């Protein structure tokens with residue numbers, strides 16, 4: 001077993017996709033087999049599969065838990081009385097809308113009434129179907145209260161959680177993760193977990209994928225190193241509680257609906273585990289950005305942290321891309337993102353700081369959606385400020401910012417509550433309306449300061 005890394009009172013193993021093992025009691029892992037007749041300490045052996053049994057070994061994901069009681073020990077699932085009507089896992093004309101307009105939302109206010117992670121989660125947009133095992137959903141959450149006496153289990157897909165305000169303490173069957181704004185956490189399909197909020201009011205983003213799992217992107221000509229490094233992904237170490245807990249409920253998201261099952265013990269009773277199907281976290285500040293060092297603006301794919309692939313090479317079901325602090329050095333180049341229309345669809349969020357292509361209006365905790373082939377790019381103020389600086393700007397550094405993008409080949413449909421939200425910015429289009437013509441057919445190099453006239 002690898003020696004865990006200590007981080008406060010949380011301990012982690014490191015690596016991406018490795019087969020790891022951890023035990024909270026010495027000798028709790030069976031030595032030579034997965035499911036002995038009698039496990040050490042009288043534990044139950046239980047496997048969780050993240051891929052079909054026959055998935056090729058290079059992509060096969062599974063873990064073995066050694067637990068005090070098996071997770072099957074519960075009463076039948078029933079529809080949760082307090083449902084969450086703002087969750088979708090299958091997107092169709094009956095429940096969501098297409099909209100090619102550029103959309104932007106101000107930060108959604110965190111409620112005053114007691115709201116935990118489950119009740120505070122709401123879908124903004126998505127595509128495809130959890131039933132068909134192809135698609136994704138993009139959610140946000142606003143919450144102010146830790147989950148109590150219940151665990152969440154997402155049977156539909158994997159969660160990639162981007163906290164924007166407030167740390168999360170996520171207890172999982174593999175152990176505990178502490179996740180701060182600037183970090184992300186991945187909770188794979190089927191894991192049971194609770195979310196506690198040590199800082200109270202909290203807000204963040206969640207990307208959910210159906211039918212596949214996140215991978216590190218291939219690096220191509222970059223080589224073996226760069227972008228997100230395997231060693232910086234942290235996996236929790238075994239942690240358990242042997243707790244009689246009558247009335248404890250498992251809240252299962254299944255087809256976008258919530259079901260509950262009652263049991264009389266904590267599900268965090270895994271004393272030891274081994275496998276490569278695990279929850280993990282990653283500090284976005286450890287990302288090693290690559291970029292142009294002479295001229296022109298790189299495509300945003302250069303900043304891909306994780307990718308959820310489709311069967312088509314190079315086409316993502318969902319890429320997670322960040323725009324971290326970095327030096328801008330390109331010569332005779334328009335340095336902000338170029339104007340473009342993309343066959344992929346782009347959802348953006350901002351964890352902290354500002355974003356280089358928007359002087360105002362795109363705020364931490366806010367979001368934007370630029371759908372398939374919808375034009376977008378820097379706002380008028382960003383454009384004018386950039387060209388006013390001219391060519392002799394020298395190197396400059398973008399600091400204290402962390403924006404991100406979920407990018408997908410599938411066109412998202414938008415939920416009614418996101419379109420009717422009081423936080424929808426109806427004036428978003430105005431940020432480009434002021435872009436004026438600099439065209440001057442008499443001069444190859446127009447005087448940009450004077451509108452080319």
Ligand SMILES: [Fe+2]
Pocket residue numbers: 340342346370376
């Ligand atoms: Fe874009």
